[in-house]
Amino acid sequence: MNATIFREINFLIKKEIRQEWKQKYAFQGLLLYVVSTVFVCYLSFKQIIDPPTWNALFWIILLFAGVNAVAKSFMQESRGRLLYFYTLADARSVIMAKTVYSLLLMITLSIISLIFYSLFVGSPVVNYPMYFLAMVLGSAGFATVLSMVSAIAAKAGSNTTLMAVLSFPILIPLLMTTIRFSKNAMDGLAWSVNVNFMIILVSLNALVIALSYLLFPYLWRE
Amino acid sequence: MEKQSLTSKKTAFIQWWKWLSVILIFYTLIAGLLIDVPRLPILHESIRNLFFHVTMWFSMLIMMIASVVYGIRYLRSGKITNDIKAEKCVQSGIFLGILGLLTGSIWAKFTWGAWWVNDAKLNGAAASMLVYLAYVILQGAMDNEHKRARISAVYSIFAFTLMIVFIMILPRLTDSLHPGNGGNPGFGAYDLDSGMRTVFYPAVIGWALLAAWITEIRVRMKYIQHKKENS
Numbered sequence: 012m013n014a015t016i017f018r019e020i021n022f023l024i025k026k027e028i029r030q031e032w033k034q035k036y037a038f039q040g041l042l043l044y045v046v047s048t049v050f051v052c053y054l055s056f057k058q059i060i061d062p063p064t065w066n067a068l069f070w071i072i073l074l075f076a077g078v079n080a081v082a083k084s085f086m087q088e089s090r091g092r093l094l095y096f097y098t099l100a101d102a103r104s105v106i107m108a109k110t111v112y113s114l115l116l117m118i119t120l121s122i123i124s125l126i127f128y129s130l131f132v133g134s135p136v137v138n139y140p141m142y143f144l145a146m147v148l149g150s151a152g153f154a155t156v157l158s159m160v161s162a163i164a165a166k167a168g169s170n171t172t173l174m175a176v177l178s179f180p181i182l183i184p185l186l187m188t189t190i191r192f193s194k195n196a197m198d199g200l201a202w203s204v205n206v207n208f209m210i211i212l213v214s215l216n217a218l219v220i221a222l223s224y225l226l227f228p229y230l231w232r233e
Numbered sequence: 234m235e236k237q238s239l240t241s242k243k244t245a246f247i248q249w250w251k252w253l254s255v256i257l258i259f260y261t262l263i264a265g266l267l268i269d270v271p272r273l274p275i276l277h278e279s280i281r282n283l284f285f286h287v288t289m290w291f292s293m294l295i296m297m298i299a300s301v302v303y304g305i306r307y308l309r310s311g312k313i314t315n316d317i318k319a320e321k322c323v324q325s326g327i328f329l330g331i332l333g334l335l336t337g338s339i340w341a342k343f344t345w346g347a348w349w350v351n352d353a354k355l356n357g358a359a360a361s362m363l364v365y366l367a368y369v370i371l372q373g374a375m376d377n378e379h380k381r382a383r384i385s386a387v388y389s390i391f392a393f394t395l396m397i398v399f400i401m402i403l404p405r406l407t408d409s410l411h412p413g414n415g416g417n418p419g420f421g422a423y424d425l426d427s428g429m430r431t432v433f434y435p436a437v438i439g440w441a442l443l444a445a446w447i448t449e450i451r452v453r454m455k456y457i458q459h460k461k462e463n464s
Contacts, residue, residue: 159391166384167374176370177388180363184399187356188407211406215398222394226387229308 019100023108027084028115037083038116041076045124048072053131062135066194069128070149070186073121077150080120081113081157082174085165097231106227110158110220117150137199145196148212149189155219156181162223162230188212251446257439261288264432271429279343283429284436286336289329290358292440296326296448297365301393304386316382317459321451323368323389325444330362353407357399364392 031038052068088096096105125146128134136142157178164174192208265284273280303319306312337355338348349355368388375381 163371163384163388163391166380167371170374173371173374177367180360180367181395183360183363184357184403188403207406211403218394218398222391226390229383229387232383 016101016104019104020107023100023104024111027108027112041080041120042123044079045072045076045120046127049127049131058133062197063194065135066197067190070190073124074186076120077117077153077157078175078178080116081154081161082171084109084113084158085161086169102228102231103224106223110155110223113154113158114151117154118147121146121150136197138196141196142193145189145193151216152185152189152212155216156185159219159223162227166230185215250442254439254442254446257435258443261432261436261439268428268432275344279340282336282340284432286333286340288436288440289333289336291437292444293326293329293333295441296322296329296444297393300326300389304389307382308386313378313382317455318452319386319389320372321448321455323365325448327365329444334358334362354404357403361396361399364395368392
């Protein structure tokens with residue numbers, strides 16, 4: 012692999028971050044979305060005593076926030092700007108940059124969500140480092156799958172409903188694995204119990220990244 | 234398209250493989266219900282569902298592989314005929330998949346006591362069906378023919394890979410009730426050594442040929458429609 016691809020990816024990631032930092036529109040919107048959802052949960056449940064419910068609800072909040080977050084990544088670019096990028100950068104750099112940016116966004120979002128969630132509803136988590144690892148792997152899974160699906164949906168008409176419809180079936184097994192892994196982390200089980208889940212999540216992420224890398228150039232062509 | 238005539242002897246009215254599919258499926262139905270099967274605990278006679286449930290899933294896999302192949306051919310050549318074939322293969326595959334889910338559900342009711350259980354393989358199979366149904370919705374969202382073909386081809390490759398992961402790989406890694414996964418012995422260990430093989434393989438071929446026949450008719454209908462629209 013050329014050094015130029017890495018340089019291109021690096022540049023594109025920085026461009027995304029800079030663009031976001033200038034307006035902060037998407038990020039603030041997402042933050043508000045997460046805080047409102049957590050607040051609604053607090054008002055409905057008051058105190059979530061049952062750990063599996065706490066965990067499942069947290070991941071559902073992250074799922075919807077993630078779909079909203081990554082949906083914007085391809086759909087907010089105007090057609091003219093996309094054509095301009097097509098002339099400048101290699102298609103693969105674009106998808107890799109978008110995936111990495113989505114990953115950073117998802118991880119930030121999940122940490123902030125966890126903080127607010129714990130503040131409002133309490134936190135039964137025993138093993139924080141492992142829970143954090145589960146959050147990172149889960150966010151990575153969301154980011155990789157949703158970036159690719161967002162690219163497909165953007166080409167098919169930028170419809171947010173379409174993006175949700177396309178992404179939910181693909182995310183179901185990923186979500187189930189992540190929920191079970193994070194539940195184990197929450198209960199404080201040993202690392203050896205969870206090695207299987209970690210391998211599954213890492214391999215799923217690697218597979219989806221490889222698929223995006225191979226397939227995106229065909230999507231990118233007008 | 235060849236000229237078809239009821240009276241001419243030069244062209245076959247119905248090709249040989251279509252006859253074969255009918256014969257094989259009747260054979261499956263009759264022999265499947267009549268031959269001796271090994272007696273296993275819990276399963277008893279319901280093991281005969283193997284000839285229907287498993288064979289239908291196998292045929293679905295064959296149809297989906299065909300659709301991926303046609304999708305890749307479209308991406309390389311740009312000929313719209315490849316895309317038409319890919320689309321119809323997926324639709325036949327979805328039909329077979331739904332039948333597979335129904336037969337599996339009936340089997341589950343008699344062996345596990347419930348129409349559906351919370352199990353890795355079942356959830357993976359349901360998720361794969363949803364992924365392919367989303368493919369159908371994606372097709373409906375685009376008007377431009379070549380754009381639709383390109384994006385459908387890309388999505389079908391993505392969907393097929395994920396389906397293999399969800400149905401075959403994930404259930405083996407986690408605990409599952411389903412035979413062949415999660416530490417349960419697959420059927421190959423016991424029964425396919427016995428006479429069940431003589432019905433199983435013809436059944437797979439029979440269902441696959443039937444699905445191919447349905448696909449071929451629908452492809453021909455779409456060709457005619459396509460020609461009408463573009464003339």
